[in-house]
Amino acid sequence: MKDSAPGSDRPHGPAYIVRRLRSRRVVVSDRSMEPALHDGDRLLIDPAAYKEREPKVGDLVVFPDPRETRRLLVKRVALVAGARAFITRDGVVPVAPGSSLEGTPPEGSIEGLTVPVGELFVLADRREDGRDSRQFGPVRVERLLGVAWYRTAPSERSGPLG
Numbered sequence: 001m002k003d004s005a006p007g008s009d010r011p012h013g014p015a016y017i018v019r020r021l022r023s024r025r026v027v028v029s030d031r032s033m034e035p036a037l038h039d040g041d042r043l044l045i046d047p048a049a050y051k052e053r054e055p056k057v058g059d060l061v062v063f064p065d066p067r068e069t070r071r072l073l074v075k076r077v078a079l080v081a082g083a084r085a086f087i088t089r090d091g092v093v094p095v096a097p098g099s100s101l102e103g104t105p106p107e108g109s110i111e112g113l114t115v116p117v118g119e120l121f122v123l124a125d126r127r128e129d130g131r132d133s134r135q136f137g138p139v140r141v142e143r144l145l146g147v148a149w150y151r152t153a154p155s156e157r158s159g160p161l162g
Contacts, residue, residue, distance in 0.1 A: 024146060026072055033074055036060070036161075037127055043074070043161070045146030053121040053143055055080050055120055058152065060148040060161055066136040074148060075122035075132050075139075078127030083121070084114045087134055090127050118142070 018142050023044040028037045037043070037060070045062045055061075065071040078092050079085055085092040086109040093109070105112060115121050119138035124130020131141065151158050 032124035044150040047146040049147035078123040079121035
């Protein structure tokens with residue numbers, strides 16, 4: 001994930017240091033985000049990211065599991081507020097702006113959806129293994145603990161995410 005602030009790509013630039021100081025550490029505890037993230041990866045999440053910018057498709061977000069609130073989930077943003085799509089077993093099929101959710105849905109569609117304001121539709125990278133918005137619906141932005149931006153371990157895979 002890139003930060004638009006000057007110096008953010010440099011490991012010891014001013015933007016990196018500020019972001020590092022406000023970050024929270026989390027550990028990935030499942031395989032639903034492979035190959036991007038592996039079980040046991042240690043991440044830094046930025047709790048203030050969406051105070052500085054709008055959510056983007058592709059962001060890796062961390063939030064409490066809606067069904068097991070003591071457990072944290074890491075998922076990828078697939079749709080942002082206002083986006084429209086058909087939900088399928090394999091993910092989402094976006095609907096072009098100005099098009100209607102009416103008519104013939106793609107084969108295998110479960111339902112049509114417009115993501116409400118203040119919410120995100122998130123998916124696991126491994127669709128067959130992951131619990132995501134297809135099961136529990138869109139996630140409110142205010143429930144997010146932060147955006148994962150840096151992997152600290154294992155050392156051979158450490159570095160910026162995205």
